[in-house]
Amino acid sequence: KQEVTQIPAALSVPEGENLVLNCSFTDSAIYNLQWFRQDPGKGLTSLLLIQSSQREQTSGRLNASLDKSSGRSTLYIAASQPGDSATYLCAVPFSGGYNKLIFGAGTRLAVHP
């Protein structure tokens, strides 16, 4: 059964720092991995999707890497800003599937000025 773990659970940093959020999963047979952002009381915004054949994806100050063999993904946030404060969730499809997602518990990020 697929399980997703995110470390750390919470992170508080001063503005400008570069950050690394970690996600691990137990079943390496995944179609893809997605990183989402959730603001308090809001829905989810997709940040990056990495296909199983890819090693990384970049969008602006965000870079996500995927190492299927070790069951790990990292989300790198460069030059953090207070507007980056949110909960970051990683998700992978159910084992043997591709569109029903299992989520990690998330990393709650606070970037202070």
Added chain:
Amino acid sequence: SAVISQKPSRDICQRGTSLTIQCQVDSQVTMMFWYRQQPGQSLTLIATANQGSEATYESGFVIDKFPISRPNLTFSTLTVSNMSPEDSSIYLCSVDGDSGGTDTQYFGPGTRLTVL
């Protein structure tokens, strides 16, 4: 991409009552998904709704408690029946970007439910 709206955005309900949540998508999609996010927790999949067939429920969720309708390719409803305070959660619908698992998933803004 897909734009998803949900109604209501939030509600406060009395125990023992039922609430129906609506999910509307701006394009036709094959599958729609309903998730629950309990306070301080991550998202858990409740069920998958396909147009023209019965919804498929995940372990721990049953149709009597969470009946789902999918009358067409752009709309679905989730009913939370006979509510108790433990049902207080954010309920979110999502859709697959389609194309066989190579696309992202899109989520609605969620319905925040409080049961007293």
